Structure formats: C-alpha cells, structure tokens
Amino acid sequence: MSNIEIALTIPTACWPMLSVCRYPLGMSGGQILDEDISASSQWSESTAARYGRLDFEEGDGAWCPEITVEPDNLKEFLQIDLRSLHFITLVGTQGRHAGGIGNEFAQMYKIKYSRDGSRWISWKNRQGKQVIEGNRNAYDIVLKDLDPPIIARFVRFMPVTDHSMNVCMRVELYGCEWLDGLVSYNAPAGEQMNSPSYPIYLNDSVYDGAVIYSMTEGLGQLTDGVCGLDDFTHSHVWPGYDYVGWNNESFPSGYVEIMFEFDRTRNFTTMKVHCNNMFSQHVKAFRQVVCYFRSDLDWEASPLSFSPVVDEKNPSARFVTVNLANHMASAIKCHFYFADAWMLFSEITFQSDTAMYNTTLAPPKTGPPNIQPDDPTHKVDDSNTRILIGCLVAIIFILVAIIVIILWRQVWQKMLEKASRRMLDDELTASLSIQSETFTYNHNPNQSGTTSEQESNSTYERIFPLGPDYQEPSRLICKLPEFAQSSEDPVQDGVPHYAEADIVNLQGVTGSNTYAIPAVTMDLLSGKDVAVEEFPRKLLTFKEKLGEGQFGEVHLCEAEGMQEFMNKEFLFDIAEDLPVLVAVKMLRSDANKNARNDFLKEIKIMSRLKDPNIIRLLAVCIYSDPLCMITEYMENGDLNQFLSRHEPEGQLAQLSNAPTVSFNNLCYMATQIASGMKYLSSLNFVHRDLATRNCLVGKKYTIKIADFGMSRNLYSGDYYRIQGRAVLPIRWMSWESILLGKFTTASDMWAFGVTLWEILNYCKEQPYSQLTDEQVIENTGEFFRDQKRQIYLPQPVLCPDSLYKVMLCCWRRNTKERPSFQEIHQALLEIQP
Known part of the structure; x- marks a missing residue:
C-alpha cells in the first residue's frame, strides 16, 4: 500500500455535497474502462494510458509519454472519459514505482476539462493559479482538492516541469455524477461596488466560459456549491468574492437576465436562488422573477412569474425557492427584478423530475479515500x-x-x-429465485397478530441460518380474505418462518417490486381469474414518464371512460365524462419469459389488495404487447414533493407567501399511512420501502401507499448500491434488515417511524443527513451492539413529545417490543387533535 499525502482547503459549503461528493470514480477500482483512458503518446505499449491507474502496478507501472517533458510544453496529457457529466472535487496522483524499478513522477501538473469534448478549459484555483503541486517521489499518493470543483465529462492531466525530465503518472478522480443537468448559464458580468474603505468586486471570478460584457457558455460561482456569508464584504478570498452582483443603474429595464442551458429536456419543479439581503448596504433579494421555458427550438409564450416577500427585518442571506410548476424545458431564461440598488446571488440550483441536485449521493463500489481534514500531511x-x-x-x-x-x-x-x-405432506414448493435488486409489497407468511419475523430474501450474505420452525402453508392461506374459512386450529405464538425453497419471488416491472409469497398460496392465487377488466389502449393518453426499471416503465396517463370498467365498490371523485389520472406500469416487449410470468402474477396479487389507503389496480392491458397494469394516481403527486413545497402555519409562511399544511393535517396523513400498513400487515405483506416518496396525495390530504419511489431518478440519492447490484433505502431500514437481511412487519414499523419523522419535518431534510451512507450503516452496528452509542433521528421542531415517543417505539432494538400497526394507528387517532 502506498502512503497518502493530503491537503484540504474546503470553503464554507452551501450544500453537504462538497464534503460528501468525494468518492473515487473508477481509475483505481476499475469502473472506468480501458477504452475510456487515452493519452497524447506513450513511451511503450507497457506504459500505455490504461496503466495510468492510481495504486496499480500493472504493465510497467504507470502511463509514461513518449518524449521527455520540457518546460512550458503542455502537449503531453493523460485523458479520462467519464461517459457523463460529473462533479469533481478531488484528484490524486502517483508516480511510477514498479516495485522499486521506476523513479519517474510529475512534480507539477495542470488540469484541463471539457463537458462536450470540443471546448477545453484550463482549471485554475480561486487565486487564479493553474499549476498543481504533484509528487515528490514515485510511490506516495498525493490528493489535492479542486477549489473550485469542476463539472466535466472529459479530464486531462498534463505534467509540467521546470526542466527537461522523464515523467510518469498514475491518477484518480474523486467526485460524483452531476445530476443537476445544468451545462451552462449566460448572465451579465458582475460589477464592482465602491465602498468608503475599499472596492468590492462582485464578478464571477471562476466562470469557465467567455467573459466580455457578459458571461456566456460556462459555469462558475453560481454552481460551485459554496454559499456566501450574510455579510458579503467578508470572504476567504477578497470582499464580495462569493457573490455575483449587479447594480440597478446598469439595467434600465429593471431586471437582470440569466439563461440556463441543460443537458436534455427536463420536468422542472423548483429553482433555488441563494440571495444576499444586507439591506443596510442597499442589497436585497429580487423583487420578482419571470421565467421563460424552451423545450424545443421556440420559447413558450406564457412565462411563469413569482414574487417573494421582500424582507426588510432579517438581513440574513437566504435561499428563495421558486416553484417552476413542472414546466418541461431544456433551457430556462429568467428575469430577476431589482428590489433595491443591488442584487447579489451566490448559488442557483434546480430540481427536476428526472434528476435533482443530490447532496447525499450513493458512493460507488469503492469507498472514499481515508481523508483526515485536520491532518494535511498524514502518512501511513x-x-x-x-x-x-x-x-x-x-x-x-x-x-x-x-x-x-x-x-x-x-x-x-x-x-x-x-x-x-x-413424507408428511405432498405440498407444492417452488425454488427461490434470488432477486436482491428491489423491494416493495412482500407477503410475510406469519400468523402473529403483532410483529412478524419472516425472513425475506437477503440483499447481504446471510449471517445466521434460518430457524428450524416452519409454519404450515394451510394456516397462512386462511389469512387471505378469499381463502378465509373457519378453523379451530389455534394460531401459533412466536416467530414463524418459511424455508427458502417454499418461497416464490416476483420481479417487479420497474425494478421496484419483489413479492415473497409462499409457493402454495402463490399457486392458489395464480389459479384464480384476474379480478380486473381489460382496458382499451386507445383510451390512454400519455402525460409523463414517472420512472423506469430493468423490465419496464411507469407512465402517468389520462384514461377516458375508466369509470365504466371499474367495480361498483370503487368510486371515483371525478365526473364520468372527465378523464381519470392513472399510473400505467408497462412491461417492455423484449422482457424475458420469467419477467412476463412475474408480471401476470403481480397483477393477480395486486387485484386483491383493496383498502382506502392502498393504491388500487384499476384495469389491465394483457391481450397484446406491451403488457400493462393500470393503477390509481393521485393529483397532488407523492407526499415527499407535496410537503417539500409547503410550510408550517405561522408568521414565516405568511412572510414568504408559501402554501401551508397544518399540524392537524400532518397527523391526519400519518394516520392514513398507519391504516394502510395495518391492512397490509393483516395479510402479512411486507412493504420493504415505506417512505414519503412512496405515498401519494389526493384531494383533502387523502393518502394512498404506492411503490413508484425507487424507479424515479428524483430519489436515486435515497438508495445505496451494494456492490453494484442491490439498491437499498438504508436510511429508512431497520438494523436487522441492513445487517441480517430480515424484512418483516417489524422492519416496516421501523420505516414508518422514519416516514413519520419526514412528515413532521415537511420533507425538508433527508433522514440522517449529517451522516454519510457508510456512517448510517455503521450506526446500525451500534443498534446491534446496543451499547447506548446508537444515533437516533432528532425530535422535529414541530413534533410534540408524545409523537416523538411513538417514533422511538418504532425504533426499538428488539423487534418484538415494537408496536403493531394496529396499535400505532390507534395511538395516532388518540394523539390527533
């Protein structure tokens, strides 16, 4: 192993991304393929570009250019293609050691980067310096922060020397994928503010596009992840450095125009603008913003207008959130109107339905470098x-x-x-098909009236073998309504289990469903006719793609005449002549036979889930390809997005003119989720992905539990990828689910506690946002050891003690001590004002 030399100088982060987004992108781990690594030249085949991987000793030990590098000769480079835009915060370099044979290294180097492969940009730090200090020997790894970070697909390392010498390099890039989608912004150049003591420069000093009278085709301080202070005259570089600012005297129209270009057409929900509001210096947040949207070649005729409340009491800098009302666009042009003499911005981010600015991105297979911020010269x-x-x-x-x-x-x-x-029974069995990719409603073969401990398919290697006791399938069948029968056999207390050979798993169409169902029950269910009707495809109108998975897609559609195809027991709150908003799960036509069989079995199971707080299967299209199942969809979307757009009732909401949701309504929504989970648990189904993203909101705060969350890129940051395969919502999972792979009604109860915590925080914060994914997993180990060192989610500001005690009950270490959903539902009814 090589020693590591580290230098860290991270400025005040606007988002946790600057400290979290620091994972190796694949040179040392092998995720970056050989064909994506190229060079200007190579000394020999054994020192080709593909050998320039950090901490690898293959070939002759590194990439070495063909000729000696001379001063001011920047023709030699090692280039990496990341295949997509990435937010890069850190780089690492190493020389050629080759087991003691080599002694070539780059003492200095420069970096060039490109977002499109045609226009190359030279990186420079915040003081304008381009040269980065490299290695002092051939074996140590030297990590350097990129401050400012860069957003690029292509990166070149260019060795620099002060005299002719042979150099070789091994490199690594650290960061995460750039999911914001912004590729450039065009704006007027920032201006200079004259103060009595010294000039304050409000220009975008790290903008990487062209800067003359305006800034074009680049990114800079508005996307570097660093927010300015409340007092803009203070900065770690020079006064005003962190802000880009303009004076209203330079703009007779009264506004500043900024245009944002994106990588593709997106469905935009919000724009967040970090503004200074130091009104004592005649600086205020914008008075109004008018945004225009371009999806193809033409700008939409009808712009969107938003006016925040002008705050003359609190001088603190703040984010102003602009609701973009789900406009589809590949470019947005906004006019920001002055509220005072000056307008200063330090960061602008966008949230869209295909991707969002992700502050807790799941790390790839290889973990982060062992970085100790307080020890810049740490060596092993x-x-x-x-x-x-x-x-x-x-x-x-x-x-x-x-x-x-x-x-x-x-x-x-x-x-x-x-x-x-x-020998005892000729019951049917089906072998378990291990699918560790996904999870949602899972049938738990358990007869216990409270918590259940059925072991579902583990996404980790199993630590302990299954217990010797197995519940008889005939007793489980009685739990399903259509098989209910009077039986005088007593229900067994304790923990029932099924052998893996007796369980059938169904792979969901979007990669977000897995049903774990006893084989006998599955056979009986499969023998029943589907309880829903065939729906004419021509009556479906596509509105939007909600998500996709390995085997299919989920679309938001309007269905005409759906009321005619529904059972009389189901009533729509919509006139018969109006189309109904539905979600359509569609199986890809090229799906294999197993996926098709699972799809049809999923339809039969879903058709029997009937509860006011569970999304219903309405109809199907199975007479021809592609196979489709049509389910309810609620007009207000998912609960996470719904609450994040609202504020608690109070003076702050009145000042910001934001829509509100009362505490009473929060409790009402939580009670409905508990009711829906009570129904699922009564059938011994385990959801395995209960969260606000998987709850839909209708009229009058009606809630229905669904399963679309994982298939949406919007929530990719909520899932942690295990060894490139399994994807787990670890921040919502119980300790036994993470460590032992046990998914039960009791683990659903744990997730309900986290969901309740989300609701009372108005979904403004991700659970354990202060912890990395690895630290979340480590914290589950503290629950397992139970030495009183585990970290619980904190009590939300609006949460009364009685409701926080309910959450803590959900997070009890012992699964048998956690309440049942029936008990939780009753407790919430009593707490509800």
Whole structure:
C-alpha cells in the first residue's frame, strides 16, 4: 500500500455535497474502462494510458509519454472519459514505482476539462493559479482538492516541469455524477461596488466560459456549491468574492437576465436562488422573477412569474425557492427584478423530475479515500500497513471457512427438512429465485397478530441460518380474505418462518417490486381469474414518464371512460365524462419469459389488495404487447414533493407567501399511512420501502401507499448500491434488515417511524443527513451492539413529545417490543387533535 499525502482547503459549503461528493470514480477500482483512458503518446505499449491507474502496478507501472517533458510544453496529457457529466472535487496522483524499478513522477501538473469534448478549459484555483503541486517521489499518493470543483465529462492531466525530465503518472478522480443537468448559464458580468474603505468586486471570478460584457457558455460561482456569508464584504478570498452582483443603474429595464442551458429536456419543479439581503448596504433579494421555458427550438409564450416577500427585518442571506410548476424545458431564461440598488446571488440550483441536485449521493463500489481534514500531511507507515494486510487476509480466510461451514450445515439441514416434509405432506414448493435488486409489497407468511419475523430474501450474505420452525402453508392461506374459512386450529405464538425453497419471488416491472409469497398460496392465487377488466389502449393518453426499471416503465396517463370498467365498490371523485389520472406500469416487449410470468402474477396479487389507503389496480392491458397494469394516481403527486413545497402555519409562511399544511393535517396523513400498513400487515405483506416518496396525495390530504419511489431518478440519492447490484433505502431500514437481511412487519414499523419523522419535518431534510451512507450503516452496528452509542433521528421542531415517543417505539432494538400497526394507528387517532 502506498502512503497518502493530503491537503484540504474546503470553503464554507452551501450544500453537504462538497464534503460528501468525494468518492473515487473508477481509475483505481476499475469502473472506468480501458477504452475510456487515452493519452497524447506513450513511451511503450507497457506504459500505455490504461496503466495510468492510481495504486496499480500493472504493465510497467504507470502511463509514461513518449518524449521527455520540457518546460512550458503542455502537449503531453493523460485523458479520462467519464461517459457523463460529473462533479469533481478531488484528484490524486502517483508516480511510477514498479516495485522499486521506476523513479519517474510529475512534480507539477495542470488540469484541463471539457463537458462536450470540443471546448477545453484550463482549471485554475480561486487565486487564479493553474499549476498543481504533484509528487515528490514515485510511490506516495498525493490528493489535492479542486477549489473550485469542476463539472466535466472529459479530464486531462498534463505534467509540467521546470526542466527537461522523464515523467510518469498514475491518477484518480474523486467526485460524483452531476445530476443537476445544468451545462451552462449566460448572465451579465458582475460589477464592482465602491465602498468608503475599499472596492468590492462582485464578478464571477471562476466562470469557465467567455467573459466580455457578459458571461456566456460556462459555469462558475453560481454552481460551485459554496454559499456566501450574510455579510458579503467578508470572504476567504477578497470582499464580495462569493457573490455575483449587479447594480440597478446598469439595467434600465429593471431586471437582470440569466439563461440556463441543460443537458436534455427536463420536468422542472423548483429553482433555488441563494440571495444576499444586507439591506443596510442597499442589497436585497429580487423583487420578482419571470421565467421563460424552451423545450424545443421556440420559447413558450406564457412565462411563469413569482414574487417573494421582500424582507426588510432579517438581513440574513437566504435561499428563495421558486416553484417552476413542472414546466418541461431544456433551457430556462429568467428575469430577476431589482428590489433595491443591488442584487447579489451566490448559488442557483434546480430540481427536476428526472434528476435533482443530490447532496447525499450513493458512493460507488469503492469507498472514499481515508481523508483526515485536520491532518494535511498524514502518512501511513508502510511496514505497519503490510502487517495489517496480513492480518486482514488471515481474518478473511477464517471468515470464508466459517461461512462455508454454515452454508454446508444450512444446506444439509434443508435437505433433511425437505425429505421429512415430503413424507408428511405432498405440498407444492417452488425454488427461490434470488432477486436482491428491489423491494416493495412482500407477503410475510406469519400468523402473529403483532410483529412478524419472516425472513425475506437477503440483499447481504446471510449471517445466521434460518430457524428450524416452519409454519404450515394451510394456516397462512386462511389469512387471505378469499381463502378465509373457519378453523379451530389455534394460531401459533412466536416467530414463524418459511424455508427458502417454499418461497416464490416476483420481479417487479420497474425494478421496484419483489413479492415473497409462499409457493402454495402463490399457486392458489395464480389459479384464480384476474379480478380486473381489460382496458382499451386507445383510451390512454400519455402525460409523463414517472420512472423506469430493468423490465419496464411507469407512465402517468389520462384514461377516458375508466369509470365504466371499474367495480361498483370503487368510486371515483371525478365526473364520468372527465378523464381519470392513472399510473400505467408497462412491461417492455423484449422482457424475458420469467419477467412476463412475474408480471401476470403481480397483477393477480395486486387485484386483491383493496383498502382506502392502498393504491388500487384499476384495469389491465394483457391481450397484446406491451403488457400493462393500470393503477390509481393521485393529483397532488407523492407526499415527499407535496410537503417539500409547503410550510408550517405561522408568521414565516405568511412572510414568504408559501402554501401551508397544518399540524392537524400532518397527523391526519400519518394516520392514513398507519391504516394502510395495518391492512397490509393483516395479510402479512411486507412493504420493504415505506417512505414519503412512496405515498401519494389526493384531494383533502387523502393518502394512498404506492411503490413508484425507487424507479424515479428524483430519489436515486435515497438508495445505496451494494456492490453494484442491490439498491437499498438504508436510511429508512431497520438494523436487522441492513445487517441480517430480515424484512418483516417489524422492519416496516421501523420505516414508518422514519416516514413519520419526514412528515413532521415537511420533507425538508433527508433522514440522517449529517451522516454519510457508510456512517448510517455503521450506526446500525451500534443498534446491534446496543451499547447506548446508537444515533437516533432528532425530535422535529414541530413534533410534540408524545409523537416523538411513538417514533422511538418504532425504533426499538428488539423487534418484538415494537408496536403493531394496529396499535400505532390507534395511538395516532388518540394523539390527533
């Protein structure tokens, strides 16, 4: 292992992204393919570009250019294609060591980057310096922060020397994917404010486009993730540095025009503008903004107008949120009107339905570098490292042996159990098809009236074998309404389990459904006719794509005449001559046979879920391809987006003119979610992804539980990818689900507590936002050890003690001590004002 030399100088972050978005992008981990690494030249085939990977010793140990690098000769470079735009915050370099044979390294280097592969931009720091100090030997890794960070697809490392010398390089980039989609903004150049003591420069000093009288085709301080202070005259560089500002005397029209270009057409929900409001210096947030949208070649005729409340009491800088009302556009042009002599912005971000500015991006397979901000020269002793590696290898061998023994015992135990079960009963079984990608409604074969401990398919390696006790399938069938029958057999107390061989998993169309259902029950359900009718495709009108997955897509559509195809027991709150808003899950025509079979089985299961707080299956299109299932959709969208656009009742909401939701209505919505989960748990279904993103909002705060959340890029930051395969909502998951792979009604109860916490925070913050994904997983280990060091979600400001106690009950370590959904529903009814 190589030593690491680190220098960190992170400014005040506007978003946690600057500190969180620091994961290796794939040079050392191999995610970046050889064909995406190129160079201007190579000394030999064994020092080609593909060998320029940090901490690798393949080939001759590094990339080396063909000729000696001379002073001021920037013709040699190592280029990396990231395939998409990335937010890059950190770079690492290393020389050629080659086991002691090589001694070539770059003492200095420059970086060039490009977003389109045609226009290349030279990176410079906030003081205008382009040259980055590199390596002092051939083996140490030196990490350098990019301040400001860059947004690019292509990056070039260009070695620099002060005399002719041979150089070789190994490199890594650190950051995360740029999901905001903004590729450039055009704006008037920032101006100078004259103060009695010194001039204050309000120009965009890191803008990487052309700057003459205006700024064109670039990105800069408005997208660097750094917010200005309340007092704009203070900065870590020079007075006014963090802001771009304009004086109203320079704009006779009374507004500043800024145009934003995006990578593709997007469905925009909000724009957030960080404004200074130091009115004592004649600086205020904008009085009004008028935005125009361009989706193809022409600008829409009808602009959107928004007027925030002018605040002359609080001088603090703040974000002003502009509701963009789901306009579709690839470019937005906004006119910001002056409220005073000066208008100063430091950051502008956009939220769209295809991607959002993600502050907690899931790291790729390789973890972050071991960065210690307080120790800029931290080095790891090489001999100690070798000893540590030896110990780790020994531990790994021991663990592998233990796992093999456990698996062998588990397989042997199951073989004995199956043999005895065949002799006692000729029940049907189906082998478990391991699908660790997704999760939503899962049938839990459990007869317990409160919490249930059925072990669902684990996304991790199983730590403990299944218990020896299995519930008889005939008893489970009685739980489903259509198979209900009077039985005098007593319900067993305790924890029922099913062997994996007795469980059938169904892969959902969008990659967000998995049903774990006992084989006997599945066979009986599959033998029933579908309880929904075929719907004519021609009566469906596409509105918007809500999401997509491995096997299909989810579309928002309008359905004409849907009322004629519905059961009389289901009533729409819409006139018969008006179209109904529906969600259509569509299976791709090229889906394999297993996916088609699962799709049809999913229809049969969904057709039997009938509860006022569960999304209903309305109709199907299965007589021809593509296969479709049509479900309800609520006009106010999902609960997460709905609450994030609202504020609590009070003076602040009145000042900002924002829509409000009362505390009473928050409790009412939470009670409905508990009611829906009570119904699912009564059928022993486990949801496995309960969160506000999976709850839809209708009229009068009606809530229905759904399962679209994972298929939407909007919520990609809520899911953590395990080894490039499984995707888990770890911030909502119980400790036993993360560590043991156990998904039960009790783990759904844990997720309900987190969902309740979201609701009372108006979905303004992600759970455990102060923790990285790795730290969230580590915290689950503290729950497992139960040494009183675990971190709980804090009590929301608007949450009374009685309601916070309900949350804490949901997060009890012992699953049997967590309440049932029936108890939670009753408790919320009593708390509700």
